[in-house]
Amino acid sequence: MTQPVVAIVGVGKTGLAQAQAALFGRQGFQIVLLSRDENILKQTADDLQHQQINATIFPVDLTKADTIDEAFDQVKQLGQLTAVIFNATFRPGIKPRALTAETAETGMLIGAVAPVAVAHAAIPALLESSQPTALLFTNSIAATKPSTGAPLQSMEKAAMKNFVLALNQDLAKTNIFAGQVTINTYVREGHRENQDPVNIAKAYYKLFTEREPVDLAYHDLIKEDY
Secondary structure: OOOOEEEEEOOOOOOHHHHHHHHHHHOOOEEEEEEOOHHHHHHHHHHHHOOOOOEEEEEOOOOOHHHHHHHHHHHHHHOOEEEEEEOOOOOOOOOHHHOOHHHHHHHHHHHHHHHHHHHHHHHHHHHOOOOOEEEEEEEEHHHOOOOOOOHHHHHHHHHHHHHHHHHHHHOOOOOEEEEEEEEOOOOOOOOOHHHOHHHHHHHHHHHHHHOOOOEEEEOOOOOOOO
16 A cells, blocks of 8 residues: 655644654655745755654745646656645745835735645645545734734735635635644644644644644644554
């Protein structure tokens, strides 16, 4: 039996994507990593290899929908796409009065439009599976509690939140579950236990397996041990 494929979109420096990949890899998934920074992609793949987890990497510019389509065309050649996790966000830390239209456009392309493009690219392959599949998205408390320090992230996350809620309803009678993990804490290693990306990653596997709720709020530690 071939391994199911999980595509993780958005691999940054917080360690969350790396922890997601390690967890899903231990559960028997073939890992695919898609992000803009090829150096981080290669480093993550190397780190996973040391854990006996193989990962395929595809550099992708999330501001361009055509490159997302091209990347998923390649992902589909690797096996049965079973899960997609979208992590990407753009958080320049610019206050509202200094936010320009150009910067806002970049942020919305990455944080609000790219989730739509990823879902559109992945849904046909997910529908082909005879098993339950999932589209999972990383959201933030910033979607409902904007701050002057990160207004653009709040704009992105609010738009994505409503897209995911609507997508969940639209896919309700299919084999695809659409849901999001709304993180209400920092994501960082070496601090509080509930902020450790290894523990936060468990929320995504929990949502993948249990398929509810559509919006899983993460603050306290996940009890399950995967």
